[in-house]
Amino acid sequence: MMPSLEPSCKEQLEQLKKEFDEFAYIVSHDLKAPVRAVTNLSTWIEEDLGDDLAPDIKHNMDLLRSRASRLERMIEGLLTFSRSTRLELEVGLTDVSALLQEVKQSISPHITLHVPESICNVLTYKAKLREVLTHVLQNAVAFNDKAQPEIVVTLSEQEHMLLFSISDNGIGIPEEALQKVFTLFYTVAPKDSVDTIGTGLAISKKIVHFAGGTIEAAQNPLGGTTISFTWPKNISALPIL
Structure with missing residues (x-):
């Protein structure tokens, strides 16, 4: 044979x-x-x-x-x-509260960021979680017409996941564009009027799905946008594809 x-x-x-x-x-x-x-x-x-x-x-x-x-x-x-899902995949114990403050300082130390007082540590791809938080917070600051951008982070513990909800008081996203914002190169405003190429949330979605979570955008009572995503509390390294 x-x-x-x-x-x-x-x-x-x-x-x-x-x-x-x-x-x-x-x-x-x-x-x-x-x-x-x-x-x-x-x-x-x-x-x-x-x-x-x-x-x-x-x-x-x-x-x-x-x-x-x-x-x-x-x-x-x-x-x-x-x-985005091939590099910096080292897994380690991560202090989420410290990570949020670290990301805030790297974006703008002058924004008002509200975070829970106590957040559990997670065993995770620290660099990947930092990347997602950075993109989401950068968007919240970039698309904000207020003199003092304000961002509220809430966390809910589920059985195996953490649910991050990041709300801003910015200009918001029209209802019909809430799903499109995760598309590569999509921008709500005309490209000539914004200093962005529309990759941050697309990269975030790819990373979150790689980690086994989900992500979505919604309007919020502050008048801005809430980006919510789930992230495993205890993660094992996945095959690199």
């Missing part, structure tokens, strides 16, 4: 990893280089045209560089999204 020529599961996994590494290299090098070249060329052309540049040409050059900058950030966001 002839031996099977079908590749084993291990060989298939190795092939997938190889293809991913090739993809990551293309994204981080081959796609970024021409985008940067466009930015540089537009600057050189503007310099060659001299000081008597017509206002509409100056505007178009600035617009071109702005589009190129956005494209470069989108490429970087795509790379981050693709790597």
Whole structure:
């Protein structure tokens, strides 16, 4: 009987990893280089045209560089999204209260952040939980029109999970867009009017699902948005796919 020529599961996994590494290299090098070249060329052309540049040409050059900058950030966001469940997967005991304060300081020490006085420690992917909290808190600050952004974090213990609910007093999200905000590159406002590329919540959703949890967005009584997600209290390392 002839031996099977079908590749084993291990060989298939190795092939997938190889293809991913090739993809990551293309994204981080081959796609970024021409985008940067466009930015540089537009600057050189503007310099060659001299000081008597017509206002509409100056505007178009600035617009071109702005589009190129956005494209470069989108490429970087795509790379981050693709790597989000492959890197920094060390499992350790994590003080959630300290982690929240750490994330707050890294974003803005001036925001008002309300957290429970006592939060249980979790055995988890600390770097991944930090990444999710960072993206959610960054969104709460970025889309806030108040002089003093206020964020309220509540936690509920379930049998095997923690339920995080993070509410802000920002501008909120329309009802019809609540599910779309977890789509890669989606932004509620026109892309030219916001300084974001729409990757943070998409990355958060991917990480939360990888950890075995769920995530959703809702409107809240503060007038802003509540992002709720579940996270295992005791997690074991999962296979890297």
